[in-house]
Amino acid sequence: MWEAGEGKALPRLFSMRIRLPKKRYWQETLEAYLFLLPALLVLGVFTFYPFVNAFVYSLYEIRTKTVPGPVIYVLEGGIEAWTGLLSRGRLPEDLVQVLEKYGAAREDLWVRLRQSSRWVIKDDGTQQEYIVVKEGDALRVYQAKTQWAMDFAGWNNFIQAFRDPDFSKALRVTLGYVGVSVPVTLLLALLIATLLNQAVFGRALFRLVNFLPYITPVVAITMVWQWIYDRDFGLLNYLLSSIAKVFGAKFSLLDWLNDANLALPALIIMNVWRFVGYQALILLAGMQGIDREYYEAARVDGASGFQVWRRITLPLLTPQIFFVFIISMIGSFKIFQEVLILFMGPGPQKSALTIVYYVFTKAFDSGHYGLASAASVILFAIIFVLSLFQLTVVQRGVHYER
């Protein structure tokens, strides 16, 4: 750690002496960074680099195309001989001579792509590609630049995203999902944590059972829920019909996975169940960390159980509630795998199309990388603004025990 007053003194500036840290400090800092290096590398490659690139790509129209670089030769007039040969996949002798000047070996050259007025020639030796393009009465030979064709598109990808009805739907579905699942999970977690905080028999077992869904792989969970939601053989419909029978009510089997009105509730129920145990555990840890003296004082003053919970537990638990709230909100905005597995698509009538699912299909199904990047930047902006709001406004209501 940097300590003031250590090391060599520098000349006095504005009546303040600045001292450089000792050599040992730099050695320790270097060691610390060396320990951090693997983590930084992984984060850099898989988080920071894609993060920055998403911003860049969102401003471009991206296609996989061989694009021309600098012109290296122009053939004007008499182009038929060249085009005739190129169209048969052969190389004109004078073109070979031109390319030899650019370091190509004759035997390494071949026609990789042949269109009516555009040919791509590959040099196996240098891996350089050349494009021959027919432009009017001339043939131009270009050095091919790259396989990525990135045309600057400005805000076009963002405009296109907002005009796309699928994106608006994804936005609505995601907001609906977050708006319901986050508070419901939190309230249930609070209830469970309160119950587990009592001296009940088998508390450790309940804690474990509650936590199990969180540590089970999401794919396994979702596949089990696929069966639970099955219209004809699912557990949920069986339970609901049994309850209806007890009350003598008529019950139509609900098609959870194929009904557009039920898909989002199905997703919410599954994820509430999945995360409630994890959140309850954090809240329980928070409850158990509250100083017993407050409770004893309250009891001496004759406070009821609910009053103690309302006036002592809840206010002193706000840091944990706040943490759980913000983490679950960010996580909920990124919901994806569950949709993919539960519905094997975006759900009936795209009723479970979330933003990340939209990004995924636009990038990896349709190859619209720019649009997908723009959608992911919008998602980032939403999460960023909401998190900022929570950290500034909501946090004012958080009581930190001192």
Added chain:
Amino acid sequence: MKRVFLAFVLGAFGVLAVGQVTISFWHAMSGAHGEALSYLIQKFQQENPGIVVDLVYQGGYSALQQKLIAAVAAGQPPTIAQQYENWTTQWLDALVDLDLFVPKQVLDDVLPQFSEIFEGRIVTVPFNKSILVFYYRPDLIPNPPKTWEEYEAIACSLAKDTDGDGVLDQFGTAFRPPNPEIFLTFLVQAGGAILSPDWKEVTINNAAGLEAAEFAARLAKCALIQSAYISDAIQKGIPIGGWIDTSAGYPYNMNAARTAGVPLAVAPLPCHKNCSSMIQGTNLAIFGVNQSKAQIEAAAKLITFLLREDNIVYWAQKTGYLPVTKTAIYGKLWQDYIAQHPEQKIMTDQLLAGGFGQLLHPKYMDIRNVLITYWELLLKGQGTPKELMDALASEIESIIKG
């Protein structure tokens, strides 16, 4: 001494490696299909000792598509890969013109139903192809329908709400919203098309399109509509009279019927103005990007090998896919085989009666996405056929003109 020995060993390996070409082949063939492909690749390597094929199973079709998109974008695609037409249109520039490397007689032998021209270029050959046929339960449908009228009459006479809860419990037929190819088959059977032959006009909402949509909407009222495979419903014992599915689904459908203890048979599709049926399945294409000419030539040899009659028939027998060349489908080997396997004869006859492929428009991927959206709306009665076809046509128009 040790060094001399090491140098000798390395030298020997070096000599062996000289003249050897390694090509990578990405595919999505699992289970028995994967085993059949591995056998063929081993046979190819034995016949061509100078070529090593690195056969890489990439998971399902979606995984293969996503990995190919990423690989092409990174300029590192495999030498050869399976791909659907709407993937191919996304990376045409990265593909090799096959007529420059595969012998003409091999390409000329491909059945016309499978031969495809992408922007004037031959870049693919058919590989694992199947066709839509009619699966039916002979105990519910003694005589499979031959016309649309018969199909509708039979399907709607079978649809029953046995428990009176307002929801069907026995279905005349079944449709999957993610599978708009069935609608396209109805469309072509009614004499329609998505676009005019010059691709300048959207024709999906003309009289033929409307007739197909109205027919599908009427059938949908008597159908099970679910995103999961129909075989899943059969396996659960849900009674369905008959439905349209790919010939490649034969083993899965038969297995499901066996599990449920119900009989299942195959028939040609019911016809309308013609007996067209949409071809499904992928092609093979060679990527020129990041490959040497020697690798391209080796991959072309592999294509020639896979299109040889004995290999095609082996592949078709082991996998249930259709033979893709004239020599193979009319040859003695296949004709003897289908004489013993009547279901394969029905599938072969269905192909020859009018197999048609995907629209090779560069934006077909986006077009198919909106087709899925409106096919689902049509099946679920969310709008009249006319409204839906007009809205679909307008979306397709904005895609092709956008």
